[in-house]
Amino acid sequence: MIHFVGAGSGAPDLITLRGAEYLRKADVVIYAGSLVNPELLRMTKESCTIHDSAKMTLVEVIRVMREAEKQGLTTVRLHTGDPCFYGAIREQMDLLDESAIPYDYTPGVSSLCGAASALNLEYTLPDVSQTVIITRMAGRTPVPEKESIEALATHGATMVLFLSTGMLPELSRRLISGGCAPDTPAAIVYKATWPDEEKYICTVSDLAQTAEQHHITKTALIIVGDIVTHSHYDRSKLYDPGFTTEFRMGTDKK
Structure with a gap:
């Protein structure tokens, strides 16, 4: 077996x-x-x-x-x-x-989950992003043309990028070309959950500079989206006292 x-x-x-x-x-x-x-x-x-x-x-x-x-x-x-x-x-x-x-x-705990735990992130914040795009840059191994970084960036969803740390200048350029504002929050998480884990908050425009400053060239995940800073979002309806669910009656009976 x-x-x-x-x-x-x-x-x-x-x-x-x-x-x-x-x-x-x-x-x-x-x-x-x-x-x-x-x-x-x-x-x-x-x-x-x-x-x-x-x-x-x-x-x-x-x-x-x-x-x-x-x-x-x-x-x-x-x-x-x-x-x-x-x-x-x-x-x-x-x-x-x-x-x-x-x-x-x-199954196992993916590094994308490990990276979220390192940063205490929720990838799907209400009114911010309810979609997570998991992808990578095209390198020696191509990606389908319809899944270019520019095309995926147009959605404005949370993005988690594997296998892309060695191509950050190009990644930033492609994200911005696809519609990401240069000051869109981003994060680099190196070796999530390992003893030598490192994590850095930056923006899409300074991804390469941040990685170079901390000598990170591989074994890192890149996270892009407003969820990284999570400063403004709506609370979940699930635990709202006014929201009725299958298991409890909310104060707003409508």
Whole structure:
């Protein structure tokens, strides 16, 4: 059996109980060595064989999985955060399907959640933004043309950008070209929930300057939108004493 497991955003105790149990039982672990906190590997048993996928190709990863299955072993494929975001898990699952190898998927705490917790943010503030766009800059790997930064910026929604820290001058230019005001609040969160976490509030126009000032070149999330400063917003209707819900009668019976 192959268990795809989200390792969480960085702190070892942010892995799920289920994910930790799979790690403890694993005979083979293939982990994303460039991003997963190695402290998580301390959960594995002494006999567990560990592979760092940062040094492997897809073919090599699948080969390890197939060999483990032939031997009747349990494999954990340990991805950073929650692998449904930029985890390249679909291509692995498709190849496992071709070989009729069973697998399941345990979600994890995404770094976008870790970044929000670092800043005490709510991405969906009433009357400010009720939509979160999760995206990245096009680099060596392209993005669909319809999902350009300029096109997405026109919505004015909260944006969370992965894999874009090395392209901040271009990111700022594209956001502004798409309609973001230069003084739109932004944040850079480096290694959210790790011991060496860093977080900085800035604006869209000075993203690159802020990152350069603090020597941040990778492993950071960029958050863009008025929710970053959250100075003006309407309170939720859910807890408004005048608002009637299925569970209580509000003071305003209308």
